[in-house]
Amino acid sequence: MKLLFVTGTDTGAGKTTVTRAVTAALCARGLRVAALKPIETGCSFGPMGLEAADGTLLRAAAGNWLSPGEVTPICFTTPVSPAAAAVAESRPIDLAALAEHIHTVAARADVTLVEGAGGLLVPLDDRTLTADFVARLGARLVVVARDALGTINHTLLTLSEAARRALPVAGVIMSRVSPQPGPDAASNASAIARFGRAPMLGTLEHLPAGPRLAQLAAAAAKLDLDALL
Numbered sequence: 001m002k003l004l005f006v007t008g009t010d011t012g013a014g015k016t017t018v019t020r021a022v023t024a025a026l027c028a029r030g031l032r033v034a035a036l037k038p039i040e041t042g043c044s045f046g047p048m049g050l051e052a053a054d055g056t057l058l059r060a061a062a063g064n065w066l067s068p069g070e071v072t073p074i075c076f077t078t079p080v081s082p083a084a085a086a087v088a089e090s091r092p093i094d095l096a097a098l099a100e101h102i103h104t105v106a107a108r109a110d111v112t113l114v115e116g117a118g119g120l121l122v123p124l125d126d127r128t129l130t131a132d133f134v135a136r137l138g139a140r141l142v143v144v145a146r147d148a149l150g151t152i153n154h155t156l157l158t159l160s161e162a163a164r165r166a167l168p169v170a171g172v173i174m175s176r177v178s179p180q181p182g183p184d185a186a187s188n189a190s191a192i193a194r195f196g197r198a199p200m201l202g203t204l205e206h207l208p209a210g211p212r213l214a215q216l217a218a219a220a221a222k223l224d225l226d227a228l229l
Ligand SMILES: Nc1ncnc2c1ncn2[C@@H]1O[C@H](COP(=O)(O)OP(=O)(O)O)[C@@H](O)[C@H]1O
Pocket: 008, 010, 011, 012, 013, 014, 015, 016, 017, 018, 175, 176, 177, 178, 204, 205, 206, 207, 208
């Protein structure tokens, strides 16, 4: 049972895209993968009730063997941090129950990837940051960084906070969010590898909109996935 927590340098860094791709690639290796988005904010009502967009994508990448409620047990409609959404919707998050749920699912899988909301210091309640919850879970971190200008500072700050808290880091994965790499793209990964003191697992190439699972799996197969196992 391997438990990985996917955090980002911020929201929109590529966590869901990278988690889907890694999940699809590990499934293609014959592993049973659980991909969870345990707390999702900004959910909307669809024909099946409250729907978690990230959770739906992650569930499909793993082959739909978990129920939507197992993938995303906590959905808020308010598009803010989990702590603020819980207050806005008067629904406190039971972090002990959530940790137990994640461990129960992880016991049924070879590898479990848990996508966080935003980055490492996003609050989950008025006493708990995401980093505290990662420590409680005993998960290794995967840091997803947008491969764009500004990422070196954001990524090194995230790695520095992980090191300060002695959180183990399995590695950093960059995601090429724009089709044309900027002049910074060639140097981002090497600067992070040099100063970050964490394994650099590679850059997920830019994918077309609505990528198929085979495309996601092929792109992630070029990353150093062995570091996650
Ligand atoms: N490698 C990539 N190729 C193409 N688009 C990407 C890539 N990585 C991220 N994106 C796009 O960037 C946006 C944010 O990515 P997402 O994975 O949803 O980030 P997060 O989960 O961290 O909020 C999405 O529109 C997504 O499709």
